[in-house]
Amino acid sequence: MSWTLMIHGGCGAMRPATLAPEAEELARTGLAAALDAGEAVLASGGAPLDAVEAAARVLEDDPAFNAGRGSVLAANGRVELDAAIMDGKDRRAGAVAGLTTTRAPISAARAAMERSPHVLLTYAEADAFAREAELEQVDNAWFVTPERKAQLETVMATGGKFDADIKYGTVGAVAVDQDGHVAAATSTGGLTAKRWGRIGDSPLIGAGTYADDRSCAVSATGLGEAFIRAVAGHQLAMRMMLSGESLQQALDAVLADVRELGGNGGLIAVAPSGEAAWGFTTPGMYRARTGSDGAREVAVYSER
Ligand code: ASP
Secondary structure, eight states, X not given: OOOEEEEEEEXXXXXXXXXXXXXXXXXXXXXXXXXXXXXXXXXXXXXXXXXXXXXXXXXXHOTTSSSSTTOOOOTTSOOOEEEEEEETTTTEEEEEEEESSBSXXXXXXXXXXXXXXXSEEEHHHHHHHHHHTTOOBOOHHHHOOHHHHHHHHHHHHTTSOOOTTOBOOOEEEEEEOTTOOEEEEEEEOOOTTOOTXXXXXXXXXXXXXXXXXXXXXXXXXXXXXHHHHTTHHHHHHHHHHHTOOOHHHHHHHHHHHHHHTTOOEEEEEEOTTSOEEEEESSSEEEEEEEETTOOOEEEEESOO
8 A cells, every 4th residue: 555645834934043943843743743644544545635634634733833723914913714625536626715713724625625516715604614514613813823923013013025034834735545546735824914815825726736636736835926826736737747747847847937926935746656746945844754665754944
């Protein structure tokens, strides 16, 4: 039974000299816990879709990452959550944007996929839909941590501009099983000091999230506006189908294209062949992988 699981916890300007050792340790521990959750599904013959949801849920609940609890704040001081999930087997997809009370946005995305005829649900009606699907609801303040409040204050003090030092902490997971079925999930609070009502790339199918058994499954992190304009996820899938590039070559080409548009970020991807690749144009990206071959890796900086 062969399978691969890859996850990310966002990319950013973190370097060994700038990231506090405690923060690094928390992130590494969180990534390992998410790997465990996804691995438990795949090792027992479960579906890639279940594995990516399980991994993303662990990261959503971990305040070290910008998804679910610990999400970054919009300029109005509130948390607005975006998420998407996609099954490569039949290209079914579900997404939610602008959630403010649903604890597990990735499961709301899955509910949208499985229990509605729609792909993308937004704002209060999406929370209401999640409530009807019996997903836990919490007060918006539950998502807010003191670190994120301080981060917003810092960004607002400098005019609310997104700069190169920003840490994108979006979470994502991609998985492939022995039959070549792939799935992808992405969940995020978006960008610090974003205009409320702004929707990023993560919940947009083909931009920050995409899965197709004919090509690959991919999850993005970084400046969402550039990933949307590059149609990054779908571009990677099309390169795999049409260009003859390897997964790594195609992924690097997409990141170069995003960069052309003024955006930095990272991608993780797996292909039905079992091939896996990641890459980023920021100094670091929280990321981890595991597989039936026993290769387990948790990394933050470019080399480790
Ligand atoms: N891509 C996300 C967004 O633009 C941000 C991130 O990756 O942290 O909403």
